[in-house]
Amino acid sequence: MRLKIDLHVHTVYSDGHGTVGEVLETAKDKGLDGLAITDHETLEGYFEARASDCDLLVLPGFEVETDAGHVLVLGLEGLPPVVGKMGYEELIWWARGLGGLTVLAHPAAGRFRLKRWMGFKPDVVEVFNASYPSGYFVRRRMRLAERLGLPAVGGSDAHHPQMVGDAFTVVEVGSLNSGVVVEAIRGGSAGFEGTLSSLRNRIRIGAGFLVHKLVGKFTRVVKWES
Numbered sequence: 001m002r003l004k005i006d007l008h009v010h011t012v013y014s015d016g017h018g019t020v021g022e023v024l025e026t027a028k029d030k031g032l033d034g035l036a037i038t039d040h041e042t043l044e045g046y047f048e049a050r051a052s053d054c055d056l057l058v059l060p061g062f063e064v065e066t067d068a069g070h071v072l073v074l075g076l077e078g079l080p081p082v083v084g085k086m087g088y089e090e091l092i093w094w095a096r097g098l099g100g101l102t103v104l105a106h107p108a109a110g111r112f113r114l115k116r117w118m119g120f121k122p123d124v125v126e127v128f129n130a131s132y133p134s135g136y137f138v139r140r141r142m143r144l145a146e147r148l149g150l151p152a153v154g155g156s157d158a159h160h161p162q163m164v165g166d167a168f169t170v171v172e173v174g175s176l177n178s179g180v181v182v183e184a185i186r187g188g189s190a191g192f193e194g195t196l197s198s199l200r201n202r203i204r205i206g207a208g209f210l211v212h213k214l215v216g217k218f219t220r221v222v223k224w225e226s
Helices: 020-029 044-051 089-096 114-119 135-148 178-186 198-226
Strands: 002-009 035-038 057-066 071-076 103-104 124-129 152-155 168-174 192-193
Touching: 002 020, 002 057, 002 071, 002 124, 002 152, 002 178, 020 035, 035 044, 044 057, 057 089, 057 178, 071 089, 071 114, 103 168, 103 178, 114 135, 114 152, 124 135, 124 192, 135 152, 168 178
Parallel strands: 002 035, 035 057, 103 124, 124 152, 152 192
Antiparallel strands: 002 168, 057 071, 071 103, 152 168, 168 192
16 A cells, blocks of 8 residues: 655644644645644644544654754654753654654754764654755755665645645555554655645745744843843
């Protein structure tokens, strides 16, 4: 069974602009078989989607900011014990102990932490992120995944509902079950397909990322001066 699953989707429960209903409707319209709602440090969007009357496979997931980049955690219905920015190795260790799937998210953003990623590897690398500025970043991330010796996956990183399904992961499984899908991805029975999101949406995402970085830098300066 060949499934198309968007592994990286945000909703209004974190920094997304689409409701859970809008996200699910777009996913069905684009022919996806499932998706993971990966809001930042919350599972509320996932639980709402799971309770809805839809024919899609909904994977539990959330995104965590660590001191070595952002990581998606899939397959777990509970959040880590630390609030706010978490140590990278601590998060990987915690998720691994509970059987969660860890995805190195959009590694094109920010500095490479290759030594730490090599020393404590995630399960897979998000090579194709539909919010990347250009295909150049996809090619660079593919080389990163090869260097780490890890499977490559894709996701839209949708912050607007129309972006859902622009990029997605293709996985071969024997049944439509979240646990089976997670293990198939971990085992390398997956790839990625899709396209970059529209230029307008990529600019909006890029601008939001820069604002987030500037606010974070300003906050650190204020704390240091006080």
